[in-house]
Amino acid sequence: MSQPEANERTLIVVKPGAVARGLVGDILSRFERRGMTLVEVRSQTMTRAKAEEFYSVHRERPFFGELVSSFSGGMTVGAVVQGMDAVATVRRMVGATKSWEAAPGTIRGDLAIGLTDNAIHASDSKESFERERKAYFA
Numbered sequence: 001m002s003q004p005e006a007n008e009r010t011l012i013v014v015k016p017g018a019v020a021r022g023l024v025g026d027i028l029s030r031f032e033r034r035g036m037t038l039v040e041v042r043s044q045t046m047t048r049a050k051a052e053e054f055y056s057v058h059r060e061r062p063f064f065g066e067l068v069s070s071f072s073g074g075m076t077v078g079a080v081v082q083g084m085d086a087v088a089t090v091r092r093m094v095g096a097t098k099s100w101e102a103a104p105g106t107i108r109g110d111l112a113i114g115l116t117d118n119a120i121h122a123s124d125s126k127e128s129f130e131r132e133r134k135a136y137f138a
């Protein structure tokens with residue numbers, strides 16, 4: 001197994017539903033309390049075109065339209081999070097995509113209320129991080 005990278009970076013985006021419910025502080029503080037650094041933060045309401053670009057890997061999936069509508073339907077807060085083995089560590093903290101399956105103690109297990117509205121997105125690989133960071137911060 002490869003060595004974990006001490007200062008790896010990943011992207012998280014707090015989705016519109018969670019921003020509207022006032023959960024930004026709770027979510028970002030979990031990464032800070034875990035010893036991770038927020039190296040870049042931005043809030044924005046995504047255009048439809050930008051949301052389509054961000055989720056382009058899902059373009060052929062049946063839920064793509066609903067996902068894009070939801071993601072561009074309100075304010076988001078995105079952050080580049082840096083820390084030990086950040087891609088995998090953050091994904092563990094985020095929990096399962098289907099929020100009803102997410103373990104208590106994870107962000108989705110504690111705070112998410114659905115599948116499209118599952119509180120937060122986090123990059124699933126270094127390659128996804130590079131692509132998604134460009135799309136979000138463009």
Ligand code: CMP
Binds near residue numbers: 058115116
């Ligand atoms: P996220 O981690 O942001 O990545 C893609 C998103 O698509 C996912 O979270 C869900 O919010 C959404 N989604 C909607 N339907 C599905 C589905 N059937 N399977 C996986 N993801 C889905």
